[in-house]
Structure formats: structure tokens, C-alpha cells
Amino acid sequence: MLTSLLVPPHPLDLTATPERLRALAEAGVLSPTALERALRLAVASPARPAWRRFLSAVLLGFGSLLVLSGVIYFFAYNWAALHRFGKLGLLLGAILASCVAAWRLGEGLAGQFALLFAAVLVGPLLAVYGQAYQTGADPYGLFLGWGLLILPWVALARFGPLWLLLLLLVDTALFLYWVQILSGEGTTLIVMLAAVNGGAWVVHELLAMRGVSWLSGRWLPRVLATMTMVPLLGLGESVVMMPREADTASLVALGLLVVVMVLAYLFHHSVRSELFLLTLVAVSLMMLGTTLVGRFLLKSVDLDPALFFFTMALLIIGEVGLTVRWLRAEARGPEEV
């Protein structure tokens, strides 16, 4: 299975874009009439079953989001007339109903949404409980408890958004613990958050490599890769801009970023072709490189401002051109849109 992901797609399996269809017409494969028909077929409306699935997913997604927001708003209102037992009972009832719905609806999208619904409602339940009984617990405890309580559902649901919710809860708990309890350094926290997100990303890729079917989609690893690399890039940029003021955590972040970039490239070469990942790597390199050169030109060479602007413009044009050429050369797996 892995080998198939690295094999370049057959030219005919590429998406029918107008440019490609025109190339076929220029080569004489398509007559003007055939080209016109082909261009229409390339953007023809999907068949009725596809429309039905699309409408079902759209209505389910927006409907669930609205209902969930309504429930959260309702408890945020903190209705005094409603006794605490009433509030807790309503929330427990909604969670129970969601679980029953998930059980009845089975493994489809609707069942997974029902479980996501139940998982989100655990947060308001803990908040209402803490408020009603004045537990005095720290805010990080709410998010940590929330994450722990929904863990079985997350494991059972086999649903990417639910895993993402769990990761966000862990990140938030870590953030609050670090800021409110430990009063630690911000840069160390950023490295830790990137490490947690990176860990989730690695686990995802390992499971996907083992053929776990529900992890075959690429949107979640893309989000996880971005959540890992962006914080590291932020600290890396600060090191390049102000190297003398960089603390250990920032230096570690820069080192980690380099490691992640190398691993991402190796992953693309040996496991699965992924242009999005390579684009993240290229953007990180471009940003670090541009900042480094800009700083060097301004601080060390003391270049004339006009020449500085000119050099920077050429540098960016060259970098983007090189990146686009590199990405085109590296495109070898299933086509990304």
C-alpha cells in the first residue's frame, strides 16, 4: 500500500483541468468539438447521489454546530431560575441522549457527530458542576478532566475531529497549568505545546502507515503538522532576528524545527508524497532565510537602503521561484488540489 502512495500517478489519472485538456487539443488528440465537450464534462455537476451525500453532510455539520452552540450559550446564560439539579440534569440528559443516538446511528457520520456532541457537552457539565458546588478547582483541571472523561469516546468514535478536540483540550490544560500554576517561561511553553502536537502528528502517521482506514484522510495530519511547525517557526524567527537575546527554549525550538523539516522531507520521500508538508518546510526555510539575509544586510554590511530593498526583492522572487520548481519536481504521489 505504501509503495502505491509513492508511485507518480498515471498521466490519465490526473485531474481534468482546462490547461491539460487544451494541451490535448494542441497535440491533436481532441478536436475543437471534443475540447468543448471535454471542458463541459470536467466541470459537470455531480450526480444526484453525490448531491444527496453533500446536502446530508452540510445540514448535519451546520445543524450540529448550531445546536451545540445553543446548548453552550444556554448554560453560559446561567439561568438563576433553573435549579442546579435542573442544569446538571439537562446536561446529563443531553449527553445520554447523544450517546444513545450514537449507538443507534452506528458508525456513520451521524453517529460520529452524536459522539462529538456528547464529548463537547462534558465541558459545560464540569463547568456547571464546579459553579454549583464551588469546588474551587483550577481552570486547568476542568480541561484536563474533560479530556480524561471523553477519552473512551474518542477511542471508540474513530473520528478525526474528536481527536482534534482532545488535543486542543490537552493544549489548553497545559497552557493554563503553565501560566497559572507554574508561572513559567512563555518560550518553554510554546516548545512544549509544539512537542505535544508533534507527538500527536507522529502517532497519527504511524497508525496511518499501519493501514488504519479511518486515518487515511490527509486534512488532520495537515492541521497537526501546522500546529507543530508554526510555534517552532515563531521561536526560530526570534532567534534569527535577535540571536543574542535568544533563550535556551528558543534555541531548542530552532533545532527541533530543523529536525521536523528533515523528517518531513524523509517522510515525503520514503512513506507518502505530501506536497502540503513540503510547502510548510519551504515556507519555514524561506522565512528563516529571508530574515537571516535581511538582518545580515542591515546589521553587518550596512547596505544602502535602496540596494537593500532591491536585493530583498530579488531574494524573495528567487526563493519563491525555486520553491515552486522544487515542489513541481517533488510531486510524485496522488495529486493534491
Next chain:
Amino acid sequence: MALKPSLRDVVSQLQAEGVLAGDAQALADTALASRQDVSTGSPWFVRMLTGFGAWVASLFILGFISLMVAVAEELGAVILGLLLTGGALAVRRVGNNVFLTQLALSTGLAGQALFIGGVGTLADSVEAAAAATLGLELVLLFLYPDAIQRFLSSLSASLALMLLLRLTVSGVLVDVALLGLTVLAHLLFLHQGQLQARRQGEVVTPTAFGLVTALFFVLLLRTWFHGFYNELFREGAAELPAGVLTLGLAVVTLYSAWRVLEETGVETGGAAGVTAFATLALLSVLTFRTPGIIAAAGVLLLGFHRRSEVLLGMAVSFILTFGISYYYDLQLTLLAKSLALLGSGLVLLGLRVFVLRRFPAAEEVR
């Protein structure tokens, strides 16, 4: 799963229709193997990087020019801007090399900014700058053979047109123009296949995307930053009531829905058609104060109709953005808002159940 069909799907369909001969797949295979430039496409994030990179580089070019050349000489800026834009156009028309493309795009953007700024300063008028933008971008839209520049030209020309109307005629006409541009975007997407086959067919898709972006941008300003929008360039300019704008956008969306139903072979007067029209009409009535919601719903419809993931992504993001604004602006208590949210959500979920039960999958096969 990709929404768009593959070349194999299209060629097979043409063979099945008797438009192509039996050996067409082999011929297509050979032809594509020799065209490296089209065999590797650019995903949306690469196009975004290219456009953003060109924009940043153009800022540095502008910085360089402003320091080297006396930009205070307005006429000089206008001439230099035109020369740079013309040079970029010539370079882009001659070569397809990735570095030249990027150089031309960045230099062209800097040239356009210089020209527009020069005209504005020379005439000491924002109106003149807007008119210059409109004229220049319309020319570039048709002459500059690059999808990113065409998208930017379509976007800039649309915004310049609305600014010009706001400054010279009336703010109400801005909303009328916005409706007109929306109609144009919908028509371009609805007739995308036919129009792409014509001369200048390459202009269609980037223009349509530029128009949709302009629509969302203006509605975003009107919705989220209304105070700022109201005072932008012309303080207290008149504008159409939000409900009227929503009505106009709803008519455009309903027309598109009608065309989609026709294209998919669904009876517009049947249960499916009536359900679709009633849903869109109800959505517009309920959200009449936030025109962005029905506008984004229309784009969502077009996005799936034309199998465009990027358009779908834009539509979903803006439905959420305008949806938040809608509930935020409701003059209700938090409790009433929560009930409104719950009610709307339950209506959508109920509609889903209705659609799935009333139009079961087996019926479609039949």
C-alpha cells in the same frame, strides 16, 4: 476523494459518446508525457504562496523605486509604472519559466501600484486612482496570461468600481453594483464549461474567483466593520437596507439553484425543487439582516456544482463568519439567543432527516 473527474474519466466519456476514437487514451497518454508543464499541477496552497510571495516582493520593489527614483515626480511614477507593467506583461507573454513568471508577477504588481498611486497623486483625487485601477486591471485581465494576476485584476477592478461609484454617484449604487458583480460571478460559474471553450476562456475561472472574493470582502466590511465601512472614503454614504441586499442576493441564489436543478435533471416543480427553493427562501427571510449568509450559501451551491474544493472552503468559512455575526447582532438576551441557535440547528437537522427519508438513495438509482 477528489471532486473533479480525471482525464481518464473525461476521455472515456467522450469515447462512449462517440466523440473520440478507441485509441484516444493511448494518444492522450503520449501527448501528456511530452508536456511536463501541464502534467504537474499547482495545488491551492502553492498558488497562494506564489501570489503572496509576489506581493511581498513587489513591496520591496516599490521601496527600491521610491528611493532610487524621485516618486514625487508624479508623471515619472505614472510612466515608470506603465513601463514596468508593460515589461512584465511582455516577459510573461514570451516565457513560461517559473523564475520569469515570478519576476514578472512581482514587477507587474509594483508597476500597477506605481501607476495607480501616480495617477492619484497627479490628479490629487482618489476617484482618478480608482478609475485608473479599473481601466488598468480590466486590460490586464484579458492580456496578462497568468491565473494569479487575473484573479488579482478581477478583485481589484471590482473593488475599484465600487469605490468609484461610492465616491462619484451614490452608495446605493455600490450595493446595486455588488449585486451585478454577484450575478456575473454566478453566471460565470454556471456557464463555466461553455465559456472556457471560447476564445479568452482562460479568463473565466480566475475572474469568477476574483468576483466572489470581492463579494465576500465587501460583505465582511458591511457586516463586521459597518461603522468603518460607513465612513470609508465618503462619510455617511447612503446604502441599501440590508434586507433589500439580502433579497437581491437571494434572487441570484434561487436562480442558480434553479439552473443546478435543471442541469442535474431534477424537476424544478417537484418535491426536491420545492424543498430546495423553500429552504433557500426561508434562510434569506430568517437572516435578512445579514446578507452574507445567503451569499455564502449561493457560493456553497456553486462550489459543489462545479466541484471546486477551494470555492467550497471559502463558502464554509464565510458562512461561519457571517453566522457568528448574525447571532452576535441579534438584539436578544443570551437565553433567547441560545434558543434561537438551538431552534435553527434543529430545523437544519430536521431538514436533513426529511431529505434523507423523502428522497431515499434507491429512488435516485431508479
